[in-house]
Amino acid sequence: MSANSDLPSLRGGQLDDPQLTAALGSLELTVRRKLDGVLQGAHLGLIPGPGSEPGEARPYQPGDDIRRMEWSVTARTTAPHVRQMIADRELETWFVMDASASLDFGSGAHTKRDLAVAAAAAVVHLTAGGGNRHGAIVVTGDTVARVPARAGRAHDRSLLKTLATTHRSEPGVRGDLDAGLEALRRPQRRRGLAVVISDFLGPLDWTRSLRAIGAHHELLGVEVLDPLDVALPPVGPVTLADAESGEVVEIDVTPQVRADFAAAAEAHRAQVHAAFRGSGGAVLTLRTDRDWIADTVRFVGRRRRAAGVR
Numbered sequence: 001m002s003a004n005s006d007l008p009s010l011r012g013g014q015l016d017d018p019q020l021t022a023a024l025g026s027l028e029l030t031v032r033r034k035l036d037g038v039l040q041g042a043h044l045g046l047i048p049g050p051g052s053e054p055g056e057a058r059p060y061q062p063g064d065d066i067r068r069m070e071w072s073v074t075a076r077t078t079a080p081h082v083r084q085m086i087a088d089r090e091l092e093t094w095f096v097m098d099a100s101a102s103l104d105f106g107s108g109a110h111t112k113r114d115l116a117v118a119a120a121a122a123v124v125h126l127t128a129g130g131g132n133r134h135g136a137i138v139v140t141g142d143t144v145a146r147v148p149a150r151a152g153r154a155h156d157r158s159l160l161k162t163l164a165t166t167h168r169s170e171p172g173v174r175g176d177l178d179a180g181l182e183a184l185r186r187p188q189r190r191r192g193l194a195v196v197i198s199d200f201l202g203p204l205d206w207t208r209s210l211r212a213i214g215a216h217h218e219l220l221g222v223e224v225l226d227p228l229d230v231a232l233p234p235v236g237p238v239t240l241a242d243a244e245s246g247e248v249v250e251i252d253v254t255p256q257v258r259a260d261f262a263a264a265a266e267a268h269r270a271q272v273h274a275a276f277r278g279s280g281g282a283v284l285t286l287r288t289d290r291d292w293i294a295d296t297v298r299f300v301g302r303r304r305r306a307a308g309v310r
Contacts, residue, residue, distance in 0.1 A: 092192035097139070113164070137180045137184055175202065193220065
């Protein structure tokens with residue numbers, strides 16, 4: 001059974017909606033059942049670290065943050081080494097979620113917003129306990145909603161409800177991911193984990209803010225996509241509407257149009273991933289037509305192996 005078959009629809013309209021509460025409860029059970037026992041270790045979940053106390057040095061591996069190069073060991077051994085950081089006892093995780101209109105799209109049983117909330121639930125589960133706190137900044141394009149960072153399961157459930165119920169902006173208003181990143185930058189918060197959740201469609205006008213956040217926090221991007229974001233089906237003449245601008249165009253989806261669209265989508269995604277790498281972060285890609293739990297576990301496994309974590 002695909003993990004996406006366990007992904008409940010989170011289309012409740014209000015925080016106190018009983019159907020939404022039940023759906024989030026089902027999601028919590030799914031996350032716990034699928035992920036418990038897969039990952040162990042203090043804050044060694046989706047990303048090794050963060051921490052402020054220096055630990056042991058280990059050989060450099062591709063993808064390591066060059067800001068952690070241990071030059072004295074490198075000079076002594078003539079092989080590049082990086083310094084591992086010991087995780088702080090209490091971790092503060094901040095979510096920046098792009099809840100613009102494009103996230104309410106889904107060509108199957110689930111929307112990208114469903115997947116975004118599921119990803120947030122997984123991060124919450126993997127970083128919960130020990131006094132760890134979670135906060136969120138949700139941007140729609142015309143509003144910025146803030147959830148203060150606090151600890152406890154009741155707070156975590158309330159945070160996930162906010163992510164699921166923040167209403168999309170009015171038609172004609174584009175998303176503003178940069179506003180969310182700037183809201184996380186100011187006021188400056190203690191060093192922690194910043195998780196940016198979006199489909200990252202549209203112009204990359206947020207890269208400067210992303211670099212500033214990556215300089216202070218451990219950084220993770222969660223890219224939520226639908227199959228139609230990356231490839232067009234062979235449907236012939238079709239009318240397309242932009243969920244954010246409201247623009248409507250008619251187009252004949254020929255083989256050449258499909259090839260051009262796929263190439264442009266791939267190039268855009270490469271730019272997004274390069275922006276995160278340049279900011280010291282990584283990107284977890286989840287799709288509405290794939291097993292999101294399995295993709296999460298594979299991502300974590302790669303990150304832990306790259307960091308030399310057993």
